[in-house]
Amino acid sequence: MTITRRHFLKAASAGGAAATVALATPAPAEARTNKLMPPKALGLLFDATLCIGCKACVAACKQANGMPQEVSTPERLWDTPLDISGKTLNVIKVYQHGTNAEKDRETNGFAFVKKSCLHCVDPSCVSACPVSAMTKDPETGIVSYDKDACIGCRYCVAACPFGVPRFQYDTATPQIQKCQLCKHRMPEGKFAACAEVCPTGATLYGPVEALKAEAKRRLAMKEGDEAVFARGDIRTPYAPHVRPAAKYLQRIYGETEIGGTQMLLLSGVAFAKLGYPDLPAQSYASRSETVQSTLYGGMVAPLVALGGLIWAVRRTTKNGEAGE
Amino acid sequence: MHQDPISTLEAKLGVSRRSFLQFCTALAATMGLPKGADAQIAQALAGAAKRPSVIWLHFQECTGCTESLLRAEHPTLEKLILEIISLDYHESLFAAAGHQAEAARKAAMEANKGKYVLVVEGAIPTKDGGIYCKIGGHTAMELTKECAADAAAIIAIGSCASWGGMPSTPPNPTGAAGVNAIVKDKPVVTIPGCPPNPYNFLATVAHFLTFGKLPAIDEKGRPLFAYSRLIHENCERRAHFDAGRFANEFGDEGHRKGYCLYKLGCKGPETYANCPSILFGDVGSGSWPVGTGHPCVGCTEQGIGFAKPIHALADLKNTYPPASYPRIVEDQGQGLSFGSAALVAGIAGAAAGAGAMLARNLGRKDDESDKA
Amino acid sequence: MKAQPIGGRVVTPVTLLLGLLVAIALYLLGKRFLLGLGAVTNINDGFPWGLWIAWDVVIGTALACGGYAMALLVYVANKGHYHPLVRPALLASVFGYSLGGLSVIFDLGRWWNAWHIFAPAYIQWGSVMVEVALCIAAYVVVLWIEFLPTLFERLGMTDARAKLDKALFVIIALGILLPTMHQSSLGSLLVVFGYQIHPLWQSNQLLPLLFLISAIGMGFSVVVFEACLSSVGFQRPLEVPILERLAGILVWLLVAFLVLRFLDLAVRGAVGAMFASGALSFWFWLETVLFALPVVLLFKPQARARRQALFLAATAMLLAGALYRINAFLIGYETGPGWHYFPALSEVLVTVGIVALEILAYIVFVRKLPVLPRAH
Known part of the structure; x- marks a missing residue:
């Protein structure tokens, strides 16, 4: 069997579930803006x-x-x-x-x-x-x-x-x-x-x-x-x-x-x-934290991904083909 | 029998040969002249065939310049210089007075036309036709012009004669000005200071007598040997400035410890003079204003002395920032060293070699399986 | 295809040499703990992260992504035929990650406070490093649990083995999620550096994805690389048909990586910088060529059956991934002009010692434990 583009894409889409869920979800609402100066700074x-x-x-x-x-x-x-x-x-x-x-x-x-x-x-x-x-x-x-x-x-x-x-x-x-x-x-x-x-x-x-x-x-x-x-x-x-x-x-x-x-x-x-x-003018802290909160905000994406992964691994290990 | 001029002088003045030569050496050193110049000066001072005539004018002043000059001690000057030069007119030192004195001046000017040295002490009032200072019925302006016309050299002694000094402090009611403002067609050497250091004046005269010309001067007429460096540059407290240690008020800890007086308004950073190098009053180390704990008031600097408040901060006039300063970009960190470069190269080489061997080995297996 | 220990002597000239290198590293680490980081390393305030972070942690864990990549393939993409490769890959991952995690401790200035990163009272959740540290630490634990069946097998603990098997799917799922998170976050670490990372490597949105894809690519490649190495080192046959399929995946992964990489550069307007950045342009193109090399070598399906091409492609990919990380973390990093850094001799020797320890442990484990697939 050779790997075709189709196989690869299939594997990638399934395998990268966590990645795609996490990375491709645009969440502009969570974008963190610059913090403000304390009034008595x-x-x-x-x-x-x-x-x-x-x-x-x-x-x-x-x-x-x-x-x-x-x-x-x-x-x-x-x-x-x-x-x-x-x-x-x-x-x-x-x-x-x-x-x-x-x-x-x-x-x-x-x-x-x-x-x-x-x-x-x-x-x-x-x-x-x-x-x-x-x-x-x-x-x-x-x-x-x-x-x-x-x-x-x-x-x-x-x-x-x-x-x-x-x-x-x-x-x-x-x-x-x-x-x-x-x-x-x-x-x-x-x-x-x-x-x-x-x-x-x-x-x-x-x-x-x-x-x-x-x-x-x-x-x-x-x-x-x-x-x-x-x-x-x-x-x-x-x-x-x-x-x-x-x-x-x-x-x-x-x-x-x-x-x-x-x-x-x-x-x-x-x-x-x-x-x-x-x-x-945009702080680097806000950029970094926007990336982080987009991916991990409330740990939603990782938990969803984990659920998907558990389901997928359970499926593959159950049918015996790949069980340890 | 021809006698050594210095021995003659020794006899005449009752000065020892040794102290006379010391004096000449000190003058040469003040001017920063090369080795041998002291001997030249000694010869010139002692051996002058005819004592040069000096005419000394007093205008708006306090006679502090003359007073300080009289107190120079290497050796006593009234003996030495006043015998070497022929002081033909000096109101403070003259025994004569009135018409007699004025006649002496006229006579000396006539006799030494084009050869005498004119020294001016005190500012020259210029307002209202110069009426605020008159001697023998003549204004200071007139006298200056008259005496300057046939002078071989003109020396303005003290800050008042140099630019107006204290009398010119705003609002300057008399329009006090320096010799430069009156005499425009001849070079005027200025020896500012309140009072000026006598050795700067003596050295200038000695230079004229020895070399027949005045020393090199800056754009304000000040001899470069004395006024080319900021007080700040040679100040004995400079190390404290560089290390950021300041006296914050008179009598505080920093002041008692001899820290830099900049914050008390010391004008050293914007005043050109050699005070920290040659000190004052011949009493040894520390004998100058900053040395005694008082900030420099900038008396040798037009626009600073008598113009800027004593407590006001100086503007630094360093033409160059200090050489030992950290630059914006400093080379920091350890770059490539031979040992680590060799090790990294060695590992890379070994890995590349092993990789190549492995690739060849695998290639051979490929060929085997191709055949099979 | 069951795995079995390959046997053989443990004490050989090779293992002795590796042991010596480990001993040197231990001596130098003793010096580091007594006298401070400056006594052994060349790191400075312009390059506060040196070889130990860039290589031991960032590259080290990416090289240890074999277990992750294979798990992704076997358990998620349901490609059971890759299974023989899972155990050796897992073993390399166990060592790679354990030592990567350990070498972080060497690099921490105030290592006795290291536990703060797990203590909620101290954790600062906005920090990318928290995410990286927690995930790597958790993943090390997960990796050891994943490796337990091998130990149980060797020790004949069938009961324990059976019990573990029942819960293993959760562990495996975690073992896929955690590397996904921290391998991408290793890229996100750079976002806060802002302008200090050269435009050729700085990217706000795509850094996590680019680091993740290249880490998976390195995972696949390390499996191929190790298979080639142990086939020669232990005189074993090579599982060519499996590797052939893996190669196909690698090619498409790299195509995706390169497309994303260049799209990102174009969108950020850094196209000019590819050519106009002096020495940095050189490093960029070297990295890019290395990324492209496996695609060229393995593009034709026939080529993927050739051991030599597989080995060279895998090596190129590993170098590419490593260089990408070195470029992003060290060469393309400038906190201001005037700073220099090149690892000190003693610094390199510590890294060498860690790699030696990894290889040493791998050799001992495959000789004593059922890791490698039984030879045909």
């Missing part, structure tokens, strides 16, 4: 045009979170992390081009940018984590990590579109490390250490709504006009920083990217050049 506004690259935030972050030194220079004198890592939650990076003649200019210029957790509104890491070790606070929206739940699978590390959660590869008891917006300092009445120490107000802390309004105010400013920039916490700012407004790119990064983030960024240089990729 807290976050950061990073304005690259104000950042002078002093690394005060890097040092303060280390201190506030009790993280160890990370050296990258031959003399091994200072904490000089090259990137965020299992030992560093926050880093300032430099963009350089050509002669580096002017700050915040794309050609022949340079710019500083902060890299730390963006606290997505609909985070991929939370969606990826199988054991609820990554959670998003329903009130503040802070994405935090629970080492006691974590199994160390690093799905969050791989899933994050910004490469933020980092793993410790050099210990027998590793943890994931990421910025948690200094939530451990909140009971003491303190806020994010990076914003607290920022001398220029480049990193500003506060409710995301207020930060977004502030970002819009800055985008509306005329280049060169004297402008006032709040420092610290936008609700209770320190003495302001007064200086001429820079030339802004008319875009707030994090406003729409993968459903929005609670850290917003302003810059004079294209974000893609600063390591912040152009991302769609």
Whole structure:
């Protein structure tokens, strides 16, 4: 007997019962949309045009979170992390081009940018984590990590579109490390250490709504006009920083990217050049969970498939032809 | 018998040969001149046939520049420089006064026409015809123009003479301006600072005496040897800036520990001067504003000193970002290594070989069954 | 056609060598548990999943889909004549999945918490990994139950055998459902990676289906491959007529796969990317050629009777499926520029040790237990 197309199709249609039931059932009603920002969401506004690259935030972050030194220079004198890592939650990076003649200019210029957790509104890491070790606070929206739940699978590390959660590869008891917006300092009445120490107000802390309004105010400013920039916490700012407004790119990064983030960024240089990729508005978490809920929503499809399979196997094993 | 000019000087001034040569070396070092220049300077200062004439004008100022100059100690300057140069007119140091003094100025200008050095201290008021500063019935503007006309070199000492300095602080009621605003047809060397470091002035004069020309200057007339680098670049507290350690207020822990003063308004990052390198007042290490715990106020920088509030943050003027900064893209992770590549290749090769043998073996069986 | 142990010595130069490789892997794993993953592997934050996940788990379980594919054919499509192939396929699946599941533990940073994935208090149901982990774990249990009749037979436990037989149909049904679920979900794992997976491999809707079809294809191929291997290794005749029919199924499965794959690429507008992606284009076309090779080799029904063609086609399919997974998980994955990864020597040696253990166990089992069909 040779296999004909007919035989194959028959076999495939029967054999792939589970697959076809599960995969071909369109269920648009179950499609999960982007999650929404918690009303009291807290976050950061990073304005690259104000950042002078002093690394005060890097040092303060280390201190506030009790993280160890990370050296990258031959003399091994200072904490000089090259990137965020299992030992560093926050880093300032430099963009350089050509002669580096002017700050915040794309050609022949340079710019500083902060890299730390963006606290997505609909985070991929939370969606990826199988054991609820990554959670998003329903009130503040802070994405935090629970080492006691974590199994160390690093799905969050791989899933994050910004490469933020980092793993410790050099210990027998590793943890994931990421910025948690200094939530451990909140009971003491303190806020994010990076914003607290920022001398220029480049990193500003506060409710995301207020930060977004502030970002819009800055985008509306005329280049060169004297402008006032709040420092610290936008609700209770320190003495302001007064200086001429820079030339802004008319875009707030994090406003729409993968459903929005609670850290917003302003810059004079294209974000893609600063390591912040152009991302769609639909969150990857919602895409993934739509696929999953389409296939496994209420376990309906798998149970139907199991019923079919039990029937089919019973039939074949009963007639003795294929019985064990 | 011909006597060594330095020995003559030794006798004349009562300065030891050793301290004189030390002084010359210090000046050469201030200017960043190569080895051997100290000897040249020594020869030029000690051996000048005729002391060059210097005319020193005072306008809107506090005489702080002169005062600080007098307190230079390597060795005492009033002895040394004032004997080397012929200070033919200086209102503060002159014994003479009134018409006598003015006559001395006129005489010196006449006698040294085209050869004298003009030093201006203090801002020049320009509003209302310059009436806000008059000496001997002449406005500062007139005096400057008159003296500049036949000067071999013009040096504006202090921030006031350099661009207007403190008197020009908005709203600037007298229209105070620097020498540059009055003398436009000749190069003016400016030695800004409030007061300027005396060695920057002395080095400029020594350079003129030694090489017959003024040192190289920037677009604001400042000698490059002293003003080509930001204070921030050589600051002894720079390591704290790079590590993000700041004093947040006067007297706090960071301040006591000697952290960076940027957050207190230090203008080091936008002020060009060599203060952190040569310090001030000849009293040893730490003897300059930042060294004593006060933020730099930017006195050598037009638009910063006397213009920007002391507590206001500086705008960083680094023309280059620091070299040791993490870049947006850093190479990370371990790529191909010889050992693992060899092992993977070995496994792949062995598997391919075994597969080929197996395929041949099976092919032979195919042929056998074909025959059967 | 009853199965029987093929007998013979267990301690041979081949098994000794395999034992040595296992010992090396054990030493390296000891190091990993004492000093951390970085001491043995090259994985990093740019490639948090390396060889151990891509090969040991993703490819390893796909290679172990022989039992699943055959069960699909025998019990669902009611093709009883394939039955002699079920037991050897099942055995390979038992080892493949057990070791795949075990190697996950090596890769887990906080392995002592691994039980959380089965504890409802911890489970996060939106995670694709939950589905994969639960199904694989359940399937390992199911596979061992499915394999029990072989053990009972060997031990002469006819009563137990008879009792098990009565309930076995439920287990078999589960043994078909579970791989369907997790083999497709291994593809869904990538959806949340978004742009980090190159457009040549990222696809929201079809990833599960493409992974499933290729896993079934690998299942069929591994049966053919193993049959060829053991026919040479144990000097046994090859069940050519059965394999011939299997080959026919494989051809049509692959045609379906390729049609879906290219339709998906076209719909997503990734046609240009096939040619304009530099090194990635090369890997894409190598993978595609490998997928197409079995179709070419076995398209004519006469060719399917030739052992050589069967072997080469099965090998090509296995390589294709493996490369598809490596491409999707490693080569086509980029979390940002600047990251490098190539497995460390010690990392590869652990994988080699796991494969060695698998082969070793297979050899011991077929010599001692009634797995392979009685020779004619």
